[in-house]
Amino acid sequence: xxxxxxxxxxxxxxxxxxxxxxxxxxxxxxxxxxxxxxxxxxxxxxxxxxxxxxxxxxxxxxxxxxxxxxxxxxxxxxxxxxxxxxxxxxxxxxxxxxxxxxxxxxxxxxxxxxxxxxxxxxxxxxxxxxxxxxxxxxxxxxxxxxxxxxxxxxxxxxxxxxxx
Numbered sequence: 089x090x091x092x093x094x095x096x097x098x099x100x101x102x103x104x105x106x107x108x109x110x111x112x113x114x115x116x117x118x119x120x121x122x123x124x125x126x127x128x129x130x131x132x133x134x135x136x137x138x139x140x141x142x143x144x145x146x147x148x149x150x151x152x153x154x155x156x157x158x159x160x161x162x163x164x165x166x167x168x169x170x171x172x173x174x175x176x177x178x179x180x181x182x183x184x185x186x187x188x189x190x191x192x193x194x195x196x197x198x199x200x201x202x203x204x205x206x207x208x209x210x211x212x213x214x215x216x217x218x219x220x221x222x223x224x225x226x227x228x229x230x231x232x233x234x235x236x237x238x239x240x241x242x243x244x245x246x247x248x249x250x251x252x
Contacts, residue, residue: 131220133169135250141201141228149235155227157207163226167214167250175214178249179204179226187230189240196238200231201246214250224248 141163143153155161169175182202190197206226208214216222226248 130173130252131168131170133167133173133175133250133252135224135248136166136168137163138166138223139164141226141246143230146230146233148233148237148239150233152229152232154203154229157205157225157227159227163248165224165226165248167216167222167224169216169220169252171216171218171220173216173220173252174212175216175250175252176212177206177208177210177214177224178251179206179210180246180248185228185244185246187242187244189238189242194238196234196236197240199233199237199242201228201244202231203229204246206248224250 139162141155142161143155144161146153167175180201183200185201185204186192187199187201188197192198204210204226205228206224208222208224214222214224
């Protein structure tokens, strides 16, 4: 029993020393440090329609009519988001907005709306104020009316996009 105890003791000692040796070698090769995970959350940008673009009343055969962005009948939008942040404005392209009356099936039931313009101007020109707000005004040109233009109320939806 004494021999077995000595063998076990010796084996345990050797295992302990070899493990300690391995640990000191591994520790000599290891290093660690920390870093932070960071993120910035920006308030979402929003656009809300306040007023429609209104070309008013016209008579058959009238010339083209333009509503400038500064006119009282220009479309108006409220843009809100992150305070003091720039944003880009995208207006409808030409030949994409056509006001219609009735079924809109004939040329005399359609009126093209083109040359959209805005204040601030389209492109990367928007800038939200210190409270995160800006008024965006949009105008456009209504095509000339034919002498046989169908009498009635004409309407079309158009989209204005804003993005940071």
